Amino acid sequence: MTLASLAIDLRAEADRANERRLLVLTGDADATRRAAVDAIEEADLSIPDCTAISAADDWPFERVGPRHSRELLGRTQQAIVLDGHDECSPNAIGRTVGAVDGGGLYVLLAPDLDSWSDRRDAFDETLAVPPFGVDDVSGQFRGRLVETLRAHPGVAICEIGNDYAGPESETVEIRDDGRTDPYPARPRETPEPPEDAVFGDDIYRACKTTDQAEAVHELEAIRNRESDPAVVVDEDDDPPAVVVEADRGRGKSSAAGLAAGALAREGRDVLVTAPERRGADEIFARARERLAAAGTRSAGGGEGATDALLADSANAVDAESGGCVRFARPPEAADLPGDPDAVFVDEAAALPVSLLERFLDGPPVAFCTTVHGYEGAGRSFDVRFRGSLAESEREVVDVRLDEPIRYAAGDPVESWAFRALLLDARPPVEQLVADATPETVSYEELTPEDLLADEHLLREAFGLLVLAHYRTEPDDLARLLDAPNLTCRALLHEGRVVSIALLAREGGLNEGTRERVYRGDRVRGNMLPDVFTSQLRDFDGGVPVGYRVMRIATHHAVRSGGLGSMLLSEIESEFAGDGGHEADLQGERVDYLGVGYGATPELLDFWRENGYGTVHLSTTRNDTSGEHSALMVRPLTQEGADLAARHATWFRERTPGVLTGPLSDVDPDVVRRALRAVDDSAVPEELGLSERDWRVVVDAANGMGSYHAAPAAFSELALRELILGNAGLAPSAERLLVEKVLQNREWDAVAADLDRVSTRMTMRAFGDACEPLVEVYGTEAAKEHREYWERDD
Template identity: 30%
Template sequence: MAHLFPTDNWLALTQHMARAGQRRLLLLAGDNAWSESQAAHLQHCLPGDWLWVSDKANQAQACTPRNARALLGREFHHAVFDARLGFDAEAFAILAGTLRAGSWLVMMTPPFADWPNRPDCDSLRWNDQQQPTASPQFVARFLAALQSQSAEMLVWQQGKAPAFPAQFPQACWHPVQGEPLQEQAAIRDELLAMASGIAVVTAGRGRGKSALAGMLIRAWNGTVLVTAPARVATDVMAEHAHKPLAFIAPDALLEQMHSGKTPHADWLVVDEAAAIPLPQLAAMIDGFSRVLLISTVQGYEGTGQGFILKLCSQLPVSRRYVLNTPVRWAPDCPLELFVSSLLLFDESGTGTTPVSGEMLPAPAFGTVLPGELTDVYRLLSSAHYRTSPLDLRRLLDAPGQHVVAAKIGGKPIAAAWLVTEGGLTQKLSEAVWAGFRRPRGNLVAQSLAAHGGSPRAAMLTGWRVSRIAVYPGAQRKGVGQALIAEVKRQAPAGCDYLSVSFGYTQALWRFWERCGFRLVRMGTSLEASSGCYTAMALLPLTQEGEALAANEARHLSRNLSCLQPWLPFPLPGEPDTGRNLLPGDWRELAGFAWGYRPLMSCLASLVRVLAICPLELPALRGELQSRQPTAVLCGNLGLAGRKALLSRQRLEAGQILVWHDENQAHTLKAWLAQLQFFD
């Protein structure tokens, strides 16, 4: 079997890449044995770390794609990315960001002729199907990006001669030798002179933002407290600080602050700040006079321009800095340009509106076709700062995705990303209500069944508004409402409702209410990604949708007075103060006692029945009436933990049902039992 290139040429090209500060992609497209043979030959010829990211690698240094985040903050010389079974775009971007100048990223793929139609195992993460599906749109995008940089990327397909560059890179790059770059030094000096306030430093991968924070800590004579979602991400910061960091995890810091024991520090430094929900970030900042927030943008962490827009609109940011110069490789590195082009990390233009002036021309509305998704995706990601490569994969190749945009001069100024949901069978919808089944996808449809008042809620079909975005310059001019009205007009026959799930704020709810939505669900715990309480709303389109929306809105209104003590803000609407127990309450209690409905989904029914039931019921009363902490309640009852407590509470709910009506209890229990089994 012929090897890839003569060893001398291969070594020479790699040496020229190191001198030029470049990193490159080498793609091997062929069968498994052939690709592995070529990768092994390269590993033998070129000294380096040779990290393999693969689900099947048998190497000294290996990592599975799902564990790729463990590579953050580390550096490697040469790596292999295995995309033969599936393409984890986030892991690919993470791996590319770890490679230093003079490195090859060797990527193994199926033969190009087979790749577009081959099932992609990674699709199980972003596609609601039960089995892996093909990703023809993303593969086409990958190959097009490869072709556009054909002079810089190396491709070898099995059975074809490899393309070897006619000329080696000649530029000379001077790597950083420990001293700060000019822009790093300038920002550090301004931060050292800052008397108080919030400073934000953002950068793409490899720009030295963590190193800059370490330089600040090293030069500061006082105390600096560091927090980050993962401590491993602060290793580079500690290296440049030349001393151990005073680190505290975000949840531990917030717990101390809430208990009145805020640690004293001259500075609070928050690494990868975009990974922390803004409400928590705001609470942290409130306790310190000087704060430095650093975060990656245009990168795989799911951050971007949207983080900056939301941060600056919600927090009193006094200074903002951007690091532009790469530290670990040269500007215009071929690998960085390829990854940025492929995954749309370049957000140029997302912060400006393609129109100017106070008067906004009437936009044209229309459905977005796959070939028009680039500008729309950038717009959507700018509005939702947790956007990640997973979303791009879903938008391109998952079924049931629709995008409607408002355009001026052919450029999108607003877009709504919609997902088809619902359509479950009656038995499956009832099994979801009881907690026996959780099929993939159907976020709002399943939630209405699992937490709402109707076991058949997931039978109807709806369009969920997954994302909506309006360019900043076009906001507060009615464009968002007009876009939702257009979505309503474009909804297909048989679509019963539009739905939305969002982190509740009064401002957001006012927008959805103006669009015609009705609030139908309010969660009672903070949602991890937004730091807010989850709310859901419906806009009915058919008679069946109207009946569902009316029923769920009544269900929420009837439960408002029971939910309110568990929420830190006033709920909208007039609560129904009636305490009478209805048939739906007893059915809900049965779903908790003999099914797997969550405790908080049955909160209102339980509160009502506890007010009239004479039974002792210490597990239920301890949590819902006395509001005892779980650890205290478990200790009082001699239970091992939360799981044992929940089992006791379900047992007590069954006792309530038997106390109320033994015959009805047996009927409900039999009904619940048959929901577990169906074709």
């Protein structure tokens, strides 16, 4: 068999079954690249409908750089060549494998498979974070990738000789022909409009599968019923929520776009959001298609407007009816700008649950989410957000799409991708771990070798890590197996993973690296030292060695049982060198443990209760989550304590300035909890208030005078109490101190935000909050002045 005959046979078999086939060409880079072009031509695939993901530029068809593979999202190709010689990114595989149409070929180019894991490429360089070099990267992900290629059906493997001379060349050795002799594909049913459909027939006839048509039908539930004169709506009814779940390539975004277009045709204002603007392209494309079919006009163009509508500067499509489909980034969309009639949240699993919950306070909403795939952690969405949906008392409509749009169900290339990238990794089933308690678990280091030796352990560990973050990518699997700065610790119950932490070594940077960071360069994989040095101007912030808790997760069946805190305690004991654990990091001194995350009151409390102290609160919001990041440190040595102490002090000192500036609108509960987690040592022993300052504070406590007469005095007192808590103020009083004293908001705004009866009552409550501050922190002179008011009483 020659390469030519193999390519012809693979294409014929794929076309017959409406499936794809994977062709692996190994050998010299130039030879395999020539062979890839020949294979595609011999398979009679259209050159304009093929794309190469490659650093090399000598291709007869479209070429996309390895770092730009995201450009293929939402597109359909007859063939894709992924050139793994210069860079083999798991993300690139995940993004491109689903773009090949049924009957097409996915072509992977690689060096000799036996030695591929020993080679280092541009992707490996991204894993080599300082102080490690690329030679420290292990390459075990590619070793596992090769195993899946050799073991999986539908994968053809050809060794291409260096003197390759064409598709009939005898220097091609077929190691596996990849043929499966499948049954012919069944004809796909043409969707028909449901009898009770409200959307137009053309909306349903634009669907590719019956699954998609059913999803569109269920999405009719989010029509704004209050604007429909034929429907009587109870004012107490909560608006519905539709959850559309699917694996990638099932047409959920297209279904959302068809429904959005139908709603806009009815004159409704539809707000669309997604983690990235380009992720909503399919929704806008299908919505515009349906609006154009009905004779519409578009923002930025007239009848039959062009693709310029989908550019980032044109985020709206308007209908003649007055309806529209418009885009907003997630944090902005959660504020429901313009009071939309309906909201579509695409790739909802790639957004944090705290942000998703904000959409439950608005109009009818559809959450469209990928169950498995790099777009987000569908399992996290299912486990964590479902509870919020149930508590919202909304009518929840669930719909799932199973039938692929581009190829037949059971496609072997899709199943290979799921296995190779662990796209369907899950934690242990609930019944196996439901009895886990701190007394029944064992603390273990999970090395890459341990994980690779036990596929079930690997899937459970990675599946639980998926739950720890709202966005998990295939690259994260390679980091887990290959990155020299990462290490994994877990609690196991009868061999099953119930709690897990992924830790990143940071710091220990040499003077040259610190100098470059201080001057503005970025340093990969060193979040805390980077912030300490470049943003907070601590030249020595990268000297101590720390381990940052990148992710920590506990199985949902035993959450709130103390296992997460137990895991952190075990990690601290091990890394501090006093736990008697055998794997004590080869004797390396660890100065601190750290963490960085999107700050919420609940998370701030969790980390404070586990001994971590706040050292920084970012002044900008994350574009996707809308949250400010908190950095916290748990010192383990004197050098770590010195680092934590000086940054805690600097955080306290800059807090008044940033809270009246970039953090003026941050949630006061986040401020309260962040300050309560500041180490007490950051508070000076002496307050430094003058006699007049105390007189103003005492007068304010007795309803006289003004906060503005000595704002710095009130600010110093508020900071002291919010950190120490010695006066025991109620949460409402602490919020009042944050908003009025530290964020310097107007009295009317404070009263409205805190749901006070009136501005006057808010000012009175402020005076009440000052009384215990005088009692606990006041000087003798301050208390004597208080007696002046008590005599009047």
